[in-house]
Amino acid sequence: MTATTATTTGLALEQVTLEYGTGDTLVTALDEVTLTVEPGEFVAVVGPSGSGKSSLLAVAGALIHPTRGQVRIADVTVSGAKAAELARLRRTRIGYVFQSGNLLASLTARDQLLLVPHLSGRITAEDRARADELLEAVGLTAKADRRPHELSGGERQRVGLARALMNRPAVLLADEPTAALDRRRAREIVALLAAQAHERKAATVMVTHDTDLLEAADRVVHMRDGKLS
Numbered sequence: 549m550t551a552t553t554a555t556t557t558g559l560a561l562e563q564v565t566l567e568y569g570t571g572d573t574l575v576t577a578l579d580e581v582t583l584t585v586e587p588g589e590f591v592a593v594v595g596p597s598g599s600g601k602s603s604l605l606a607v608a609g610a611l612i613h614p615t616r617g618q619v620r621i622a623d624v625t626v627s628g629a630k631a632a633e634l635a636r637l638r639r640t641r642i643g644y645v646f647q648s649g650n651l652l653a654s655l656t657a658r659d660q661l662l663l664v665p666h667l668s669g670r671i672t673a674e675d676r677a678r679a680d681e682l683l684e685a686v687g688l689t690a691k692a693d694r695r696p697h698e699l700s701g702g703e704r705q706r707v708g709l710a711r712a713l714m715n716r717p718a719v720l721l722a723d724e725p726t727a728a729l730d731r732r733r734a735r736e737i738v739a740l741l742a743a744q745a746h747e748r749k750a751a752t753v754m755v756t757h758d759t760d761l762l763e764a765a766d767r768v769v770h771m772r773d774g775k776l777s
């Protein structure tokens with residue numbers, strides 16, 4: 549097994565199997581999935597409901613240990629890591645973009661971003677500069693002081709993307725990031741995600757069931773019954 553382990557500073561899943569339950573209730577959510585995503589590469593995972601897409605992201609984001617197989621995130625082998633190391637890995641090397649932004653209602657757009665360094669300790673001048681740079685990158689400089697209810701769905705999702713980039717993630721994971729958006733805004737967010745993945749060299753995986761959104765991806769992989777093709 550070690551001889552075939554891929555080396556990448558991005559994301560590598562090697563023959564990953566994830567099972568839920570046991571016996572009669574056993575579900576194989578991921579079935580020997582192998583996937584390598586290089587830094588700066590944008591991979592779309594498409595597949596029907598229940599095919600294992602969210603399970604793939606949970607494993608790739610070090611949220612769930614696979615039943616079998618290896619996951620490497622930015623050169624850290626997840627199976628060998630202790631809980632504290634995994635928590636640090638999630639906080640410092642992985643960015644998540646959620647379906648509907650997952651913003652805190654009481655915080656301005658800028659403060660949503662500054663919450664990331666705040667949770668790791670303290671906010672530095674460099675963090676403030678980075679937050680402003682990221683808000684500019686997603687086209688929200690003029691709306692940095694607005695709270696979520698003062699932003700459109702697409703704008704909220706842009707804030708979610710900028711927040712996911714705050715910790716300079718090696719791995720960027722997006723779970724149906726366009727679910728709450730109309731077609732035009734969905735395309736805009738995916739284009740922005742692709743551009744940021746490339747520019748910031750994040751190994752990026754976007755899960756979607758929308759085959760209209762695949763043009764922006766460098767690579768498309770299909771998931772069916774827990775298997776990738």
Ligand SMILES: Nc1ncnc2c1ncn2[C@@H]1O[C@H](COP(=O)(O)OP(=O)(O)OP(=O)(O)O)[C@@H](O)[C@H]1O
Nearest residue numbers: 568569575576577596597598599600601602603604
């Ligand atoms: N905690 C769990 N316990 C038991 N089975 C689960 C659990 N989570 C997911 N599953 C099962 O694992 C399989 C894959 O689920 P998963 O959520 O990864 O699919 P998905 O492709 O993301 O689906 P959707 O597009 O509907 O979100 C499904 O059969 C699902 O019912």
